[in-house]
Amino acid sequence: MTSKFETHELDVLIIGAGGAGLRAAIEALAQGVRVGVVCKSLLGKAHTVMAEGGLAAAMANVDKADDWRTHFRDTMRGGKFVNNWRMAQLHAQEAPDRVRELEQWGALFDRTENGDILQRAFGGHTYKRLCHVGDRTGLEMIRTLQDRGVAMGFDVYMECTITRLIKDGDRISGAFGYWRESGRFVVFKAKAVVIATGGIGKSWKITSNSWECTGDGMALAYEAGAELMDMEFVQFHPTGMVWPPGVQGLLVTEAVRGEGGILRNKNGERFMEKYDPKRMELSTRDVVARSIYTEVREGRGTPHGGAFLDISHQPAEYVKRKLPSMYHQFKELADVDITKGPMEVGPTCHYMMGGIRVDAETGQSSVPGLFAAGEAAAGLHGANRLGGNSLSDLVVFGRRAGLAAGQYAAKAAHGSVNNAEIDDAERSMLAAFERPQGEDPYQIHRDLQDVMHNLVGIFRNEEDLKRALVELEKLKERAQRMHVDGSRMYNPGWHLSRDLQCMLTVSEACTHAALARKESRGAHSRLDFPKTEDAWGKKNHVIVKKGTAMAVFEVPVRELPDDLKQILAEEK
Amino acid sequence: MAEVTLRIFRGDQKGGQHVDYKVPLVPGMVVLDAVHSVQGHQAPDLAVRWNCKAGKCGSCSAEVNGKPRLMCKTRMDALPTDRPIIVSPMKSFPLIKDLATDVSWNYKVNKMIPPFQPRPGVEWKMDQRDVDRVQEFRKCIECFLCQDVCHVLREHGKMDEFGGPRFFVRSASLEMHPLDGASRTRLLREKLGIGYCNITKCCTEVCPEEIHITDNAIIPLKERVVDQFYDPLTMLVRKIRGASTP
Amino acid sequence: MADSDAAGIPRGFGKTEREDAWWIENLPFIIVLGAFAIYTTWRAFEGKFYWTDPYLSPFYSPLIDPEHHWWPFSPAILILGGPLGFRLTCYYYRKAYYRAFLLDPPSCAVGEGRKHYHGETSFPFILQNVHRYFFYIAVIFVAFLWYDAIRAFFFPQGFGVGVGTLVMLLNIVLLSIYTFSCHSLRHLAGGKLDCFSCSTFGPVRHTAWRGITRLNENHMFWAWASMISVGLTDLYIRLVACGAIKDIRLL
Ligand SMILES: Cc1cc2nc3c(=O)[nH]c(=O)nc-3n(C[C@H](O)[C@H](O)[C@H](O)COP(=O)(O)OP(=O)(O)OC[C@H]3O[C@@H](n4cnc5c(N)ncnc54)[C@H](O)[C@@H]3O)c2cc1C
Ligand code: SF4
């Protein structure tokens, strides 16, 4: 065993301290094994903290008619039927229990008149289903889980980035990373690893995602031989801020529309009447995003290239109580009082439906000992995620992955950690320092964002996607020649140079998958293939590493059992 | 295009100084944008924490012209841009590098506070009236600006005896939780040193979430501590009640 | 460097990177409170011009042994401890004088340059914890002052309203709001409950607590307004009592 690096021996290593990672850690701990959580930021700052609108669970507190079947049907419809039906079923069935559990750990949701958890309407959900705390639901969730985990005694390794998964033969035996603060390397020996690293939005220019969302987990798993699935399905949230430039992309929660917000173009027309007269503003995100985009492209956009979103017809006090952070966000950052006038909004890259392909029940990937949950995992959302289905995804499948990983680790023995592999991981981290000069990681990142924004955006076509692949190849090649200045101590340029590798990998995977799917479905819109084809609805794309190249496969969507088919057939 | 000078602290435990950077001014720019612009074009190794850029995660705490603030919520056009804008790390915590400080002490204090413990046999029903008060405290984004500004920590360095406003807010959120059954008053008095707070309200002034830290958390907690430890009447009443209910 | 730490950050009294005039915020407090303190001390010891039928100065109410049967000094001295203690231990005044007079801290994020600090954990400031008892006493004073204010409607010639009557009425209203916006009362009325909906009288106490909370949000304002009004009321009565001005009868 190497003594060169700080080494921690754990049973289960959880990469990521968002909702999924924390929930997994709590469940793994309950299996009586030693659990460690690593995260790139401080504890409690993970992306989940930003979730606003709420958490979908068919608790039927407000609309008595709701039940898991309806939630299941909504999720499958929203996902355009390429979801993993088993995940959609488990998710709909278990979400209410997970919510109650949060409450028992101290979470305080908004209440109904008779003291139950209040639920609000959201796009694509038949009933009022989103449990929420004003517009800061994610904060409530992450704080609750964090406190629970701390009280149970997990070890947290904050501001530590994992750069490689280590295998013993076929199975996982640990991970290698660095402390952001000191730049020193660290090795974790673990029997099982759960990836809960969240999304990939940072590859796009306009995004609601934080710097952490660089697709690390997907890239690490891919490098370790796991399969990625549904990578073509990138959700653009219809309402991000468009002005001022500094906040471009910042999310305007769907709760604004849930609470009655209306979309208009510059001529004052309520354009959703054209695109989805039935559900209007509360249509699914893919539809609303494309509608706004189309309005703007056809010259009916607002001065800063978006649409108007107006909630000012609601009483000012109500708006401030129900949407306090939106109120402040616009007031302080854009000088707009949303209780008096409309906001300007436009699509922003928001969520990754695809990710690591996992088993529905356990979250296990194709690599033994490697599990995944949350945004980093694929399957539940299919071609398009419904708002609120992510937070519930985190707790439902976070728990399942933690449970399975804990049980797996309780039985397994530690694998060995290969010195040569660690040395190689170290070398690749230090290379950029050793080059006397070279490419600037910040510049490559900006260029990558341009490529993905322009060529792999909301609307795609073959020519753009092919060009994107060529451009990505060039960027990859430039990334081989990166140079970073300064020391290893808290050096964001250096950190970015590593994250960039992951972004390039996932961007390439997205582009390949998008090129392969010759139809439009959910969040994936091809101008050259505008129709949704039944034949394509029976296929998912899987991406694996073959040698050094990326290979794309088609796999059949699993056939639904009859009882679930029955549910889908019911009209609601 | 208009330019503005940012005077950013650069350095680590070994020492450092403020360095001037010129940044093009963009409409609606916040200090964090300006710092990022420096990082992306002039000083790639400039250490700064951030996540959400929307005042939701509490990562980007620093001191702008001497005032503890979230950089992502501090508009450049609200500052005098004819002079250099001074950006420094929080001063109550040990410096790591540039604008990043070591806030790990806060996580240690947090561990001392007993978590939520539901009273036995509670029904999981809660009234919005009861929840309202606690929800204010739960808005805390752990930016630690209140800890930074609190003179008990900043000037008197009482890290060992004093928990700081953030953890009074947290204690209040648990103590006033309608279904919680644990008591933290002894902890507040003895370990978290609530008596060191002289309610001078700087914490409330800097809180970006506009939590009324002193009026709604600290003072009510002080009153609860008085109930338990200083008020002979309530102490007597408790004695009598305690004796009659075995 | 003595006045900065390793990272070149200023330390020591008055040291700050703040560029605004932070010291200004303490000035009004120093001036007004200083003036009030001097005036009150003088008036308390003066021992005359506190009564002009039907007005009684709030500094002398309740009036005890005005004829000096057993108390040789000014009757104000007997009673002023109550209101003084109430204000001295008031959470708002504490904030203000800790900042303005004890410079602890002089202002937010401004250096103190002082080594020892015990806050309210040891003598004398640990005594602040008795504030609620001063509140109980203050309620008694409020009752007397209401009595005085009502008496101010009854002139020797019968019912009437003078400028003094209105002054006294306004004063006691402000004093009452200040007193009933007290943090300790807010706690006793309902703040001490964890669950309003599951305690006996919970809903009533919630209403009371909400009401007090609303007043309490402006506790600082009421503290100032009532302090100034007490001073001016006394001044008015003194001027009338010593004959410097004449009270105008409105009715
Ligand atoms: C603004 C916004 C609002 C949203 N609102 C809602 C909503 O209302 N309802 C809803 O259901 N969903 C919402 N979402 C989506 C949802 O918040 C996210 O999908 C979800 O939080 C992802 O959680 P996660 O646990 O998978 O990952 P994250 O919360 O993103 O956490 C990822 C963790 O992994 C760590 N990590 C990443 N890479 C590494 C590495 N290499 N080494 C170590 N650690 C690593 C990070 O530090 C972090 O701790 C919203 C998203 C955004 C951006
Ligand atoms: S009020 Fe108390 S806790 Fe807040 S800053 Fe002042 S001394 Fe610190």
Ligand code: SF4
């Ligand atoms: S109480 Fe306010 S200032 Fe203190 S950490 Fe929380 S949000 Fe920040």
Ligand code: FES
């Ligand atoms: S970056 Fe999240 S609070 Fe500023």
Ligand code: FES
């Ligand atoms: S707090 Fe000011 S009077 Fe009680």
